[in-house]
Amino acid sequence: MDDTFSQIRAAAIDGRAINIFYRQKQLEQLCNALIKRSPEIREAIAADYGHSPTEIAVELHSALQSVKRDYESLRPDEEHKREYLIAAGKDARSVKKLAGIVYVQPCTHTLFYSVIVPLSAAIAAGNCVIVLVSNTQPLVTDDRILTKSLSWRTTCGTYRPFYGKSSHLRWTGTLSPSPKTLLKTRPYYTQPSS
């Protein structure tokens, strides 16, 4: 776990994910992996939640449309122009710096959606992402599917799954990207907020 965390910190410090082509590639691979695994995902959701087929389809549709929309928001030409605004003598009012590392703690309601959507939004913004996926919930099938979809990349340390100490999942509706704390201190995931 320590190794993975320091790899993620290294990736964040490098700014590996800032490159827009890198981000595009990550999202392409995420999207393709999810599309390829979508029958398994649907079965897993049905087994874990017992939603009707239309509800599962709605969740899958919303999540994947979100990923595709985040992908389409990445425009290398515009990004390049925005980066070189100052060099061209123009004001750069809307330049953004990414947060660095984003920590996602999903809620148990529609787990698949609440993992995938913030994950793809954070990647599209150029961050490294830590996703808390707990083993102790009665949703193991879902987790395995998720981690299988996410761990297709073994070269880059950003997507290696780790199984940390068990912590039962509490609901949070908000994300807590606090880059300074995560980069400076040991990024063990915090107590679930209540």
Next chain:
Amino acid sequence: MQSRTVAVVDRTANIQVAAHELVAARFSFSGTSPYAPDYIFVNEFVKRDFLQAVVGECAKLSGGLATNGSDEKALEVSKVDNRVTALRNSDPNARVVLQEKRMAVVDLIARDRSVLAKKSEAPVMVVHAIRSLDHVIDLVGGTAEEPALAAFHFSNPASGKYLSQFIDARVSFVNHVSREILVGPAFPAGHGIDPEVRYPGDLFALQRPAFINASTSSVLIGDALSSSSNATASKLCAEATAPLAAMKRSPGGGVGFFEQGFLMNAGLLLTTTISVTSISIYWLTRQRRALW
């Protein structure tokens, strides 16, 4: 602790639409969405019609609910039972309108307002009668300090405006329930809510603007500061102390209440007096001519 989601059904609402939307909101995705309404405040005049419509919608829904493995079902059934039991314990007068394995509808009388503050994940629809719009505004405001997570108002547009203005909720929907928000977690607090985009890119990025061109006000101030002459200073002061271009408002008011009464009475009196006097003068003149 998550804040609750409330719904209000007013007398002017379309009851079928309200029942359809609220049943979908409460029982979709096994009722675990944070945006499933925890308490539905229905005007007492339409409560019976609303509950009938809800029962009808639930009947349609349970035809479509999937069956699944026994583990999950048992968990759900116990959630529903626990919630219904908890409600009955806190409010002995509560009436269970409908209770099935995966859904329940409870009519709460709730003499004790604190019953209405709790948030629940179980697929149980809790209905509470209200007397008026002001009553529900007071009830919602008085039972929680933080804003509600979401509010669904069913009424005519004018009442919808009033409710959405005075019931403090992070997002309000009038006459419909946005289905997109039922999937996934609650929207991040403190950022604008667009139902179509759950996590906008701005959430994960920090603003770092950079300016290369001096703005016009910067140039002006720079000139003023570097010149250090009395003329510039006095010019700036003159511009600052130029009178405000105030907006012309109508004087308002109009004729006062007592003035209206006075004028009306005066008008009546004067009209009567003048007409009687003139007619009598005319008549007397004629009579006098006859007398002479």
